[in-house]
Amino acid sequence: xxxxxxKKLLNAKVICGEELAENDVYSACGSDMMSDxxxxxxxxxxxxxxxxxxxxxxxxEMMDMVCIVFVRSKQPTEEMIELAxxxxxxxxxTDLRLYEACGQLYVNGxxxxxxxxx
Amino acid sequence: MSESLIFHFDVDGEDFTSAGQASVQVKKNLRRLGISxxxxxxxxxxxxxxxxxxxxxxxxxxxxxxxxEDKIEIILAxxxxxxxxxxxxxxxxxxxxxxxxxxxxxxAGMGLPNMKRYTDEMTIESKVGExxxxxxxxxx
Numbered sequence: 001x002x003x004x005x006x007k008k009l010l011n012a013k014v015i016c017g018e019e020l021a022e023n024d025v026y027s028a029c030g031s032d033m034m035s036d037x038x039x040x041x042x043x044x045x046x047x048x049x050x051x052x053x054x055x056x057x058x059x060x061e062m063m064d065m066v067c068i069v070f071v072r073s074k075q076p077t078e079e080m081i082e083l084a085x086x087x088x089x090x091x092x093x094t095d096l097r098l099y100e101a102c103g104q105l106y107v108n109g110x111x112x113x114x115x116x117x118x
Numbered sequence: 119m120s121e122s123l124i125f126h127f128d129v130d131g132e133d134f135t136s137a138g139q140a141s142v143q144v145k146k147n148l149r150r151l152g153i154s155x156x157x158x159x160x161x162x163x164x165x166x167x168x169x170x171x172x173x174x175x176x177x178x179x180x181x182x183x184x185x186x187e188d189k190i191e192i193i194l195a196x197x198x199x200x201x202x203x204x205x206x207x208x209x210x211x212x213x214x215x216x217x218x219x220x221x222x223x224x225x226a227g228m229g230l231p232n233m234k235r236y237t238d239e240m241t242i243e244s245k246v247g248e249x250x251x252x253x254x255x256x257x258x
Contacts, residue, residue, distance in 0.1 A: 033220075035228035038163050039235065051223045055170070058138035059223075062145070062163045064155065079135075 001025050001110045003067050003090050006046060009104045010094040012069060016081050017090030023066055028110050030102040034059040041065065046110075048101050052076060057083040066090065071098045123151070123185040129169050129196075131178025134222060140181050141166035151185065153258070160236040160256050161190050167229040168194040168252060174219050175199065176250065192237070192254040200246040208234065 004021040007014060014021065029041045030048040037047060037059050046067040047060050052074045060068050061083075067090040070076060076084070076091055084091050094101055106112070125147055127140035145162040165181060172179040176198020184191040201207045207214075208230050215225030234240045239255040 032223060033226045033228075034223040035167070035226045035232060038167060038232050039228055049223075053222055054135050055138060055223055058142060058166065061142060062138075062159070062166050064159060 001105070001108070003046070003092075005108075006067065006069065006105060006110075007092055009108055010069060010092065010096055010101050012092040012094040015076060015091040015093060016085050017067075017088070020066070020088065020090050023090075025067055025110065028102070028105055028112050030098050032098075038063065046105075048098060048105075050074060050098055052080070054080055054083060056080070057087065057089065060084075060089055061087040067092065069094055069101060071096055071101050122187075125183045125185075127181040129172050129178045129181055131173050131176065134173055137170050137173040138166050141169055144183050147183075148185070148190075153185075153190075157190070157256060157258060161192060164233045164236045164254050164256070165192050165194070167232045168192070168254075170224055171229050172196050172198070174215050174224065179249075186258075188258055189238075190256045190258065192256075193251065194254075195249065195251045197249040200248055200250055201242065201244040202246050204242050204244060 003023055025044055025046045027042045027045040029037055029045055031037050032049055032051040034055055041063050045065045047065050048069045050071050057080050069092045071094055073095050141162050145158055148158045176196035179196030182193045206212055210231045211227040213225050213227035219225035237254040238257045241253045244250040
């Protein structure tokens, strides 16, 4: 699934990395606990989270994740946006809650664990 | 690459926001050396979890990454409170981190298990009241 499609499905705003929106995402993870993210995520993933601090960006960077979606209209700080730009990570924000945002992506084919069915 | 390369970092224990900077730097350094992305990810996640631990529990410490021909070693040392029961600390979900840390996205009791998960060898030496040294090896 392309990042641009995630944006459309979640009615999301692009905070940074618009130029990377045609990149593909193969798996997804929804969590506010970064250690859980560090334990389970696979390749070229998108992270959906309600947690807003610099460690979210660093966790995504460590996992080579390509996109972060902040749910419930949460806004990243300038410092976080700069970190994300440095690492080539797309940041999106959506009004949806974590459960709904994950559900939207799941029913549209991004099933997690590296398996994509469209 | 016949000689080993050593990267040394001091981990600032006062600032949670900057925790992980050393791991980001290691990731960049290893990329420049042409190490495979999978190995880089293993090393940087293990080190990142260790770095976060040092900030949460031990007021910082030091991190050394040694790149050899056949393996990468990560040595994390602190003068923190030490780990009383290492076996218990290795259990997924066991944590002594305060709730304030959990609201920051850590303290789920996954740090040490994740460090073990992503490395080929891991040894913990710890003395209560003196500190902890963790050595990890990722084979190339």
